[in-house]
Amino acid sequence: xxxxxxxxxxxxxxxxxxxxxxxxxxxxxxxxxxxxxxxxxxxxxxxxxxxxxxxxxxxxxxxxxxxxxxxxxxxxxxxxxxxxxxxxxxxxxxxxxxxxxxxxxxxxxxxxxxxxxxxxxxxxxxxxxxxxxxxxxxxxxxxxxxxxxxxxxxxxxxxxxxxxxxxxxxxxxxxxxxxxxxxxxxxxxxxxxxxxxxxxxxxxxxxxxxxxxxxxxxxxxxxxxxxxxxxxxxxxxxxxxxxxxxxxxxxxxxxxxxxxxxxxxxxxxxxxxxxxxxxxxxxxxxxxxxxxxxxxxxxxxxxxxxxxxxxxxxxxxxxxxxxxxxxxxx
Amino acid sequence: xxxxxxxxxxxxxxxxxxxxxxxxxxxxxxxxxxxxxxxxxxxxxxxxxxxxxxxxxxxxxxxxxxxxxxxxxxxxxxxxxxxxxxxxxxxxxxxxxxxxxxxxxxxxxxxxxxxxxxxxxxxxxxxxxxxxxxxxxxxxxxxxxxxxxxxxxxxxxxxxxxxxxxxxxxxxxxxxxxxxxxxxxxxxxxxxxxxxxxxxxxxxxxxxxxxxxxxxxxxxxxxxxxxxxxxxxxxxxxxxxxxxxxxxxxxxxxxxxxxxxxxxxxxxxxxxxxxxxxxxxxxxxxxxxxxxxxxxxxxxxxxxxxxxxxxxxxxxxxxxxxxxxxxxxxxxxxxxxxxxxxxxxxxxxxxxxxxxxxxxxxxxxxxxxxxxxxxxxxxxxxxxxxxxxxxx
Numbered sequence: 001x002x003x004x005x006x007x008x009x010x011x012x013x014x015x016x017x018x019x020x021x022x023x024x025x026x027x028x029x030x031x032x033x034x035x036x037x038x039x040x041x042x043x044x045x046x047x048x049x050x051x052x053x054x055x056x057x058x059x060x061x062x063x064x065x066x067x068x069x070x071x072x073x074x075x076x077x078x079x080x081x082x083x084x085x086x087x088x089x090x091x092x093x094x095x096x097x098x099x100x101x102x103x104x105x106x107x108x109x110x111x112x113x114x115x116x117x118x119x120x121x122x123x124x125x126x127x128x129x130x131x132x133x134x135x136x137x138x139x140x141x142x143x144x145x146x147x148x149x150x151x152x153x154x155x156x157x158x159x160x161x162x163x164x165x166x167x168x169x170x171x172x173x174x175x176x177x178x179x180x181x182x183x184x185x186x187x188x189x190x191x192x193x194x195x196x197x198x199x200x201x202x203x204x205x206x207x208x209x210x211x212x213x214x215x216x217x218x219x220x221x222x223x224x225x226x227x228x229x230x231x232x233x234x235x236x237x238x239x240x241x242x243x244x245x246x247x248x249x250x251x252x253x254x255x256x257x258x259x260x261x262x263x264x265x266x267x268x269x270x271x272x273x274x275x276x277x278x279x280x281x282x283x284x285x286x287x288x289x290x291x292x293x294x295x296x297x298x299x300x301x302x303x304x305x306x307x308x309x310x311x312x313x314x315x316x317x318x319x320x321x322x323x324x325x326x327x328x329x330x
Numbered sequence: 331x332x333x334x335x336x337x338x339x340x341x342x343x344x345x346x347x348x349x350x351x352x353x354x355x356x357x358x359x360x361x362x363x364x365x366x367x368x369x370x371x372x373x374x375x376x377x378x379x380x381x382x383x384x385x386x387x388x389x390x391x392x393x394x395x396x397x398x399x400x401x402x403x404x405x406x407x408x409x410x411x412x413x414x415x416x417x418x419x420x421x422x423x424x425x426x427x428x429x430x431x432x433x434x435x436x437x438x439x440x441x442x443x444x445x446x447x448x449x450x451x452x453x454x455x456x457x458x459x460x461x462x463x464x465x466x467x468x469x470x471x472x473x474x475x476x477x478x479x480x481x482x483x484x485x486x487x488x489x490x491x492x493x494x495x496x497x498x499x500x501x502x503x504x505x506x507x508x509x510x511x512x513x514x515x516x517x518x519x520x521x522x523x524x525x526x527x528x529x530x531x532x533x534x535x536x537x538x539x540x541x542x543x544x545x546x547x548x549x550x551x552x553x554x555x556x557x558x559x560x561x562x563x564x565x566x567x568x569x570x571x572x573x574x575x576x577x578x579x580x581x582x583x584x585x586x587x588x589x590x591x592x593x594x595x596x597x598x599x600x601x602x603x604x605x606x607x608x609x610x611x612x613x614x615x616x617x618x619x620x621x622x623x624x625x626x627x628x629x630x631x632x633x634x635x636x637x638x639x640x641x642x643x644x645x646x647x648x649x650x651x652x653x654x655x656x657x658x659x660x661x662x663x664x665x666x667x668x669x670x671x672x673x674x675x676x677x678x679x680x681x682x683x684x685x686x687x688x689x690x691x692x693x694x695x696x697x698x699x700x701x702x703x704x705x706x707x708x709x710x711x712x713x714x715x716x717x718x719x720x721x722x
Contacts, residue, residue, distance in 0.1 A: 011551065014551070018559070023567075144706070148703045149703070152657055152660065156676070156695065157695070159682045160686070164686055265560045266562035284563060285661050288570035289570065311558050
């Protein structure tokens, strides 16, 4: 168990490092640097900056140093001071701009994972236990479609249908009166009421793949002799299925969550744009189009961190649920 | 069949199938034994009905890709303010002595709602010729021609003013012709991207699986890191850095490269797994002991034995690539107008309220769903067929 934990922890830190290097790389991709943007902003407001001042500014921010030193300076600021730089679009520090959006993104991701589990696992079990029944065929077919259609298409279609059928356009996560308000019970309730559509849209692909995996695993388990033994000994059918085979079939469901998470967060970026959610996705698109790179790079960094840490948590869950990993090497 | 022979069969692990059904299976066995692996795969694939039907759909889409200009009626950038938001228009059969003809559509702006109102005036009509002449284009950049699937019979009439079988968009551009060109761009990006990731995948997967040990575990950790990073934000980050002055072709190729940069990991894992399991097979060891070079062992002896799995995995990667390109262009971070792709076309359908009045702008979305579903089913069929010895 310690071995596993150690390996995953080391891996997590390596992955965090990789994500931060990629984010830093992206921040530095467009032509020009922080000072170029800063000077452009000053010039836009009418003040002039001469060449010498630009050089001094570059020196002040360490932009004349090699790239790897700049990286360490930047990542040190991120870790020690929670400072992700300055957004030119919003004229505010990046952390201030994205704080609430990040929270909503996390809430949405967690709610979607829970939705996927609640829907997919029972359906997967029904599909396996009643193999080749009409329900099995229906779920398999729906699963195929859910897996194949890109989630932003699902979002577009849903919005279109909502508009045509119910004559209202579902967008955002809050009603107008709560959009800018401080957190309260009313706001939370409003959020929950608005979350159904994004959760269903985001969760479709994950639900479909989890149904398929649960079904396949449970079918494998149900064919094993211990299940026959349990049934022969006269255990109730519920116990025969739920107590042992389902528990084993659930392991892949947990480890799959680790793989769903990056897709979920990637998907939430696009779905967020389509459904105009107040998550980090639409802001990321806006920042990248405007080449507001500290904001864009900062969001990519945080999304990457969230994914890596989410993967780590699902590893811990696996450790908790699967004794074979827990007692490994003992 | 009596009781005793049934027990004998049970003991020999045979199913108790009546003998008259067994007969044709035995006959079939002979042809299975002499069939090559390719024939076996083909036979199994044909039996996978959904996969086979999907393969035909995919084939049709790629015919559109090859002859996009031929199927179009007007240039995808040809606009006309008076034809904005024209609904799909029917083509009449056998009217007034013409085999195929279209009515004149008059567009007018309703000054109350400011929407374009189009009325059909069937007193004025133009006849259409199959394989008629239209705008001039170069087929595959080589042969100059004016032939199209539909052309106007009257050489003075312009097809881009008359034929709009899928309606027009805001600027009066023909949705059908744009869809043809968008199909060409989106589906070729997928193909080139898959080809690139096959190269990456075979290179890294074969090194990892062939040598094993430390190199293998390092490469596997590397792949795991790439897989644990959310890809869309990264694609977006990279593609936002394209300079404004880049030509369509430059953006096109950079996007293809970026997409395949992250998509090869699945392929590499499959190939590595195959290499690991084949590494100590007799025929590989024999080849190595006979002094074959590493390259020869890999490319002549090992790769051909599982190329079908590579094809299966690649055909499942293709729809993912198309989705990625579509998403990026939809967000305005991929291909930009005047380039046409599925994503660029769907951008027009972004505003749902507007689309409720002009539902035909959703047609590119239907095309995306059809081609993605067909590619997925085809890939599943190929994957099932890839291992012809599985059941036999």
